[in-house]
């Protein structure tokens with residue numbers, strides 16, 4: 001390429017950088033991050049306080065229909081237990097003590113003092129009396145080791161309101177006490193509710209499963225609600241729409257009652273009756289649907305309590321096929337400090353059953369942050385007897401492969417990497433190529449000088465001179481110390497690198513030049529690369545421009561396959577400085 005062609009090519013690049021929809025050609029050597037949503041997060045702080053306020057709101061108030069129901073129930077249970085040794089609902093084979101269904105409640109009230117809606121405000125009550133349940137121990141034990149005594153029912157509140165659909169229910173239980181006044185075996189004085197996990201744990205498993213609710217200091221929700229939340233929250237149906245759904249269902253339940261009441265009044269020709277209670281009248285229907293912060297808080301409590309089990313389960317899952325990716329989307333749901341995001345990405349690793357096997361919230365996309373996660377996952381595979389990971393899918397395999405192969409040694413065991421070019425005939429160096437391979441600064445200078453001489457004396461303005469420089473990356477300073485001093489910088493080589501009329505063509509040539517500029521302290525390379533018309537030509541970018549490859553970052557292996565239709569295997573980097581490196585380098589140059 002020379003003169004006009006070069007200008008033409010540069011203007012094509014410019015056109016693309018201005019019209020490139022996905023900016024993948026123009027910004028070839030830069031990874032484009034997905035945009036980060038800077039949504040404000042202000043609801044987290046208020047969660048705890050609003051949950052507390054709601055617990056209070058859910059309490060029954062004196063003289064309300066619900067309080068009357070619970071007071072009457074407590075007295076009735078006492079006498080039922082005296083007669084039957086258990087509540088009548090247990091005799092019937094049910095945990096629920098249910099008020100009559102509205103249809104019968106209305107019909108019954110008609111026979112009494114006239115059609116009355118108050119029976120429609122009552123809720124079901126779940127009776128949980130552990131000492132009367134099948135398979136219960138003779139004595140429940142306290143955490144201190146001595147036996148617990150029964151300590152009657154609760155007074156205030158009599159029962160706990162449990163959030164549920166289509167309507168809340170109450171959970172009624174008894175108390176236990178580790179009685180300090182006992183003569184034989186004085187206890188420690190602890191009072192425990194029958195719904196306490198410590199009591200539940202002393203019941204047979206099949207009975208434990210029947211317990212209907214999750215109780216936390218923030219409140220109580222039914223098992224069904226938590227199951228619905230788990231299923232919906234994990235599919236983007238968050239707490240806010242869930243709370244709206246529960247509210248809607250509870251309002252509809254109230255509307256059903258009101259409809260039955262007014263229709264019955266119409267049917268029986270009754271007039272001048274009491275109005276049906278409004279949904280939220282605490283004396284009447286006392287509807288109190290849970291808010292989104294309340295549900296979110298409770299859900300967090302439930303998941304935190306189960307976390308150890310969830311994690312243990314996760315750690316025993318197989319990971320024979322792994323799928324790893326970073327995302328930026330979930331991070332908007334994670335708290336920030338003064339609007340500054342603490343973490344920028346989440347890395348997730350799924351297994352062959354689409355189960356999350358590892359998840360890390362990280363400061364950047366750099367793989368060093370997820371090293372621990374992978375090590376722990378592989379440790380879990382060994383510990384639980386699962387086979388080692390065999391395949392790993394990622395969106396940038398070229399960049400991530402060395403990392404994964406280093407972390408998981410089993411990945412490379414008995415594996416020959418295959419690409420679409422593997423079956424092509426292998427690339428061979430052109431035997432006519434004259435290779436001059438020197439490793440001494442004086443000879444390098446001589447060779448470079450010869451190129452310059454030929455170049456400027458030659459009649460033809462353009463000629464290709466393959467040049468390869470081997471730099472041992474890790475010990476750059478030591479190995480090249482002779483070349484480091486600016487006075488000793490090989491003037492001819494330097495002018496080849498900086499002269500803008502000599503176009504540097506190569507694979508990942510810009511990065512190579514940057515490396516050289518740093519290693520040799522050749523400061524004037526960088527400005528020449530930054531100029532509008534840089535004297536460099538990235539082969540991969542050019543191949544992309546010509547439609548030969550999809551990515552402007554295509555590897556030399558891909559370029560050789562797509563352009564030359566040859567298989568070019570990039571040799572493993574040599575461990576010694578001298579021997580195979582120059583050989584490899586000239587093969588690479590031939591390939592170019």
Ligand SMILES: [Zn+2]
Pocket residue numbers: 142143144145146178187188189190
């Ligand atoms: Zn005790």
